[in-house]
Amino acid sequence: QQQVKQSPQSLIVQKGGISIINCAYENTAFDYFPWYQQFPGKGPALLIAIRPDVSEKKEGRFTISFNKSAKQFSLHIMDSQPGDSATYFCAASEEAAGNKLTFGGGTRVLVKP
Amino acid sequence: IAGITQAPTSQILAAGRRMTLRCTQDMRHNAMYWYRQDLGLGLRLIHYSNTAGTTGKGEVPDGYSVSRANTDDFPLTLASAVPSQTSVYFCASSPDRASYEQYFGPGTRLTVT
Numbered sequence: 001q002q003q004v005k006q007s008p009q010s011l012i013v014q015k016g017g018i019s020i021i022n023c024a025y026e027n028t029a030f031d032y033f034p035w036y037q038q039f040p041g042k043g044p045a046l047l048i049a050i051r052p053d054v055s056e057k058k059e060g061r062f063t064i065s066f067n068k069s070a071k072q073f074s075l076h077i078m079d080s081q082p083g084d085s086a087t088y089f090c091a092a093s094e095e096a097a098g099n100k101l102t103f104g105g106g107t108r109v110l111v112k113p
Numbered sequence: 114i115a116g117i118t119q120a121p122t123s124q125i126l127a128a129g130r131r132m133t134l135r136c137t138q139d140m141r142h143n144a145m146y147w148y149r150q151d152l153g154l155g156l157r158l159i160h161y162s163n164t165a166g167t168t169g170k171g172e173v174p175d176g177y178s179v180s181r182a183n184t185d186d187f188p189l190t191l192a193s194a195v196p197s198q199t200s201v202y203f204c205a206s207s208p209d210r211a212s213y214e215q216y217f218g219p220g221t222r223l224t225v226t
Contacts, residue, residue: 004155034214043217043219046214099211102158103155103157
């Protein structure tokens with residue numbers, strides 16, 4: 001049973017549009033929620049992360065929205081660009097458990113020019 | 114260039130053979146991790162090491178073993194490969210177990226026939 005469920009599995013968006021990826025988690029002890037970006041043939045790299053004490057974090061065109069009561073968080077990519085085409089993974093970790101990451105299944109995003 | 118190197122880049126292996134995937138980092142990070150990436154399942158933790166000389170089991174440890182003789186190297190061994198171990202394997206590191214960000218290597222694509 002996946003502790004972090006991610007949707008959709010794939011997403012096609014036009015250049016300039018908004019990409020939205022959603023994740024839901026079960027473990028209420030999770031206290032760190034990062035998003036990783038992975039380009040083909042490369043390893044994942046940290047994109048943006050949030051702690052549960054804030055409801056939103058924005059870095060450039062990337063925004064995480066966090067809903068603690070619903071145990072859900074999402075990534076919004078504003079003004080999507082072809083260079084954003086990649087696979088995105090949400091993840092969660094718990095400090096008391098050594099910060100080991102539990103990943104969602106991934107979303108492949110394709111931004112069409 | 115500082116970072117994580119993995120070898121080999123890809124490998125085709127006959128079932129029943131023994132294989133060691135190599136991982137080396139030059140960032141002097143204490144914590145290291147091995148993940149496998151499968152479509153739709155995201156990245157799943159196989160084994161981890163919080164510091165040289167210690168290792169721990171992750172979510173999917175069966176059929177794999179690791180060692181951590183020094184800070185820089187964290188090899189992953191498949192004692193007797195099976196087709197279900199066909200996957201892309203990523204090594205990652207973080208400064209210590211309290212650090213939230215993990216840095217990933219480029220991966221090893223393994224096919225077990």
